[in-house]
Amino acid sequence: MSDQTYGFDTLQIHAGANPDPATGARNTPIYQSTAFVFRDAEHASKLFNLQEVGYIYSRLTNPTVAVLQERIATLEGGVGAVCCSSGHAAQIMALFPLMQPGCNIVASTRLYGGTVTQFSQTIKRFGWSAKFVDMDDPKAVAAAIDENTRAVFCEAIANPGGHITDLDAISAVSDEAGIPLIVDNTSATPYLVRPIEHGATLVVHSTTKYLTGNGTVTGGCVVDSGKFDWAANDKFPSLSQPEPAYHGLKFAETFGPMAFTFHGIAIGLRDLGMTMNPQAAHYTLCGIETLSLRMERHVENATKLAKWLEADPRVDYVTYAGLESSPYNHLVPKICPRGAGGLFTFAVKGGYEACIKLVDNLEIFSHVANLGDTRSLIIHSASTTHRQLTAEQQEAAGAAPNVVRVSIGIEDAVDLIADLDQALAKATA
Incomplete structure (x- = not known):
């Protein structure tokens, strides 16, 4: 595509893609190939030395995945993106270049239960740690940051409760501390929220959810804003200091705004191997083409159902931020x-x-145990997705025992209300 500025609906269909040069195929082909033939020995050498961009091996780069990376980066307003095998993989991929043993992140208390477990338990095995703070209190976030903090992590629209994070306030805190803000934009998508415009350094997605939109494949993505100066201090040596595996190359110096993206491929995918397969990329590309249309219906239906539930005497409260009664409205x-x-x-x-x-x-x-599908979904978080958390953590995350999470699909809202009505009658009889 040209340098002309296009609207979201156009970009979600065309960004990153051109007709296949070999066949003229209009849709992006599934390049189901492990490896790619080099033009000659010099071409191979330049690719491995990061002197030229191209395709080597599908653990690192693949043409189908590359289109998806460019499309998501474009929709988010970033300079580049790295796709991987799942949303959880994307979180580790985002942290990997930033962290060293002894380092910590400051994370929101309102996160998907699996993320809380990953941050509170699993990352300890890398020598990393997390401090969980209420993102409604920017002063508490600032107070939690210390000399070993390497990132602030939050969700734009939090799972499960749909609470909205004041990204401008939190990015002001991370900017003051000289550390990146990482925003999980899975629940919002770039159609509803563009975290980079609110100061985010990196944006992560579980592409499994709304971006694909049909519950068929898992995937993840890390989008780089290109706006963070990784060499401003000595906190991020993986990006600012010589890389032994590439003969002393400095990613920040060599690649500038694209430093994080190149590191994610050349080091992250190379060594962690959290690769997205080309079929998954293809399904997600197909899903993104209707993203704006789906999100409009998701929002329309969610608003109708939230208002109906709020007025129902069998319901104690509803957390939807679209309600005037919500503290996040x-x-x-x-x-x-x-x-x-x-x-x-x-x-x-x-x-x-x-x-x-x-x-x-x-x-x-x-x-x-999914969200963001065209179908309406429900789960009791306390007995499933947030089961590993303590009672206090469940409460803080918005997943108390008396709470259910709903992901509202694009069906007829009247039918969805009728379904909830009959089930609530049986549940509260």
Whole structure:
């Protein structure tokens, strides 16, 4: 595509893609190949020395995946992106160039349960640690940052509760500390929230969710804003200091704004091997083509259902930020002016047992550990996705025992309300 500025709906279909030069195929082909033939020995040498960009081996680079990387980076307003095998892989890929043993991150208390477990337990094996702080309190975030902190991590629209993070306030804190802000934009997508415009350094996605949109494949992505100076201090030696594996090359010096992206491929994918397969990239590319249309319907339906649930006497409360009663409603015009997303929780009168009966009696809603599907989904987080957390962590994350999470799909809203109505009647009888 030319340098002309195009709208979101155009970019979600065309960014990164051209007709296949060999066949003229209009859709991006699935390049199901492990390796790619070099033109000659000099070409191979330049590729391995990072002197030329191209395709070597699909653990590192693949033409189908490359189109997806460029498309997501374009939609997010970043300079580059690295796709990988899952959202959890993307989180490790984002942290990998930043961290050393003894370093920590400051993370939101409102995160997907699996992320809380990854940050509170798994990363300890790397010698890293996490401090969990309420992102509603920027002063508490600032107070938690110390000389060993290497990033602040939050979700734009938090899973499970749909709480909105004031990204401008949090990025001001991370900027003052001279460390990157990493924003998980899975629940919002770049159609609703563009974290880089609010000061984010890196954006991560589970492409499994809304970007693919149909529950078919797993994937992850890390988008680089290109705006962080990795050589401003000595906190990020992987990016600012000589890299022994590439004869002393300095990523920040050599690649400038693209330093993080090149490191993610040349070091991260090379050594961690969290590769996205080309078929998964193809499915996600197909999904992104309808992203704006789907997100509009997700928001429309979520708003209707949240209002209906809030007025229902069988429901204690609803956390949807699109409701005027939400303490996060004032952030919608600033952070996500196109809507508050399709994800939220509600508390059922009758507690844990009523929640279990509710999910067991729904007919249209599917009881699954996923979100962002065209289908409406429900899960009782305290007994599933957040089960490994303590009671205090569950409460902080918005996944108390009396709460269910819903991911509102694009079905007829009247049918969804009727389904919830009959299941709530059985759950609270």
